[in-house]
């Protein structure tokens with residue numbers, strides 16, 4: 307099996323690459339389209355890991371390359387997000403039920419916010435992968451929330467913008483890549499799921515919180531992603 311794991315920032319993929327090195331897995335790398343793809347062999351299975359750089363366009367490039375060039379059959383996204391739901395705290399782990407692009411607006415033509423003709427406002431993550439994630443969470447005793455993720459090319463750091471995204475999209479968390487990975491995977495018919503650990507609350511102090519908790523939150527998501535791989539049949543001694 308070939309599984310692709312995408313992060314947006316180097317901090318989000320480093321814990322994964324280090325873990326595989328620590329487990330003695332053979333690692334090769336290839337540069338393509340401005341990104342480095344790590345190819346890691348775990349027995350007969352392979353995992354491809356890359357950070358895309360921030361934002362929906364970059365993440366779409368990486369997801370497309372993972373699928374169309376490297377032949378990844380499933381895509382997992384691992385990273386951090388701003389919490390919108392009141393009870394989401396820094397370090398909490400969330401999996402996307404469905405994802406939308408909060409910065410898409412062609413409402414001047416009568417379309418709903420977030421909607422693109424011939425596409426959809428919301429794209430659901432793969433039900434089987436999400437079910438597996440909940441099974442893994444139960445098995446290792448980790449609390450895992452599921453909710454709507456809104457993505458856009460903006461770092462959300464204000465109460466008013468936060469309230470607007472909650473009102474318009476019913477979102478539980480906000481970030482800058484997930485929905486574009488959803489669009490790509492949906493277009494190619496590749497199952498995907500998105501893990502996000504909360505780094506901030508998308509409010510007036512989001513920038514300070516993000517800087518303080520990026521690394522620890524990224525590790526929470528990365529560690530869970532490794533457990534997912536194990537559940538998918540990768541022989542990992544975790």
Ligand code: SAH
Nearest residue numbers: 314386387388460461462480481482483508
């Ligand atoms: N500090 C970085 C920029 C981080 S942008 C720099 O200076 O280069 C925020 C990243 O974390 C994005 O990849 C996004 O997916 C996620 N994220 C975390 N909190 C967010 C928030 N409040 N709004 C939007 N994206 C957020």
